[in-house]
Amino acid sequence: DQQVKQNSPSLSVQEGRISILNCDYTNSMFDYFLWYKKYPAEGPTFLISISSIKDKNEDGRFTVFLNKSAKHLSLHIVPSQPGDSAVYFCAAKKEGNMLTFGGGTRLMVKP
């Protein structure tokens, strides 16, 4: 049973527009959330994170929103650039040290 789900396997967006990637979770004990980006033939790289005590965290073009009541996380990329084309994974941590990852969403930003 997947506790972290990314229901959209892929997303296509025009350059300059907003990309919104979504993530849902079921375990209310998760207290920290992260987004990773992965290019082909490379390992995932950390993008942005948010603690459960916050509802928004921003870093340049990337903003993560957390809606705890809905158990929903989203990553906004504005404006989207072709170099943002990658697979994005959300991950969640509960007490302890293990991260649980979602299945990933492939973002394609068209020039």
Next chain:
Amino acid sequence: EAQVTQNPRYLITVTGKKLTVTCSQNMNHEYMSWYRQDPGLGLRQIYYSMNVEVTDKGDVPEGYKVSRKEKRNFPLILESPSPNQTSLYFCASRETAIYEQYFGPGTRLTVT
């Protein structure tokens, strides 16, 4: 340059032939872990280590072994690989109190 290295990057082997995938990090991180990535399932943790000589099971430990004799190295051992262990494997490390992990480039393993 801060990095996590894995070897080999690609490996094709046969069922039952023992293999080891090495992982090394140069950031003096205490925490290291292994993941496998399968289509639609994301990354699932196999084993992790909080420090030297301290290892623990992740979500999918069956069929794998690890050891942590030195802080920088965390090899993954498949004593008797089977076709269902065909996957893309990632090693990762981080500081204990920070949850953002550094990942290696991955090892694509095929077991026939």
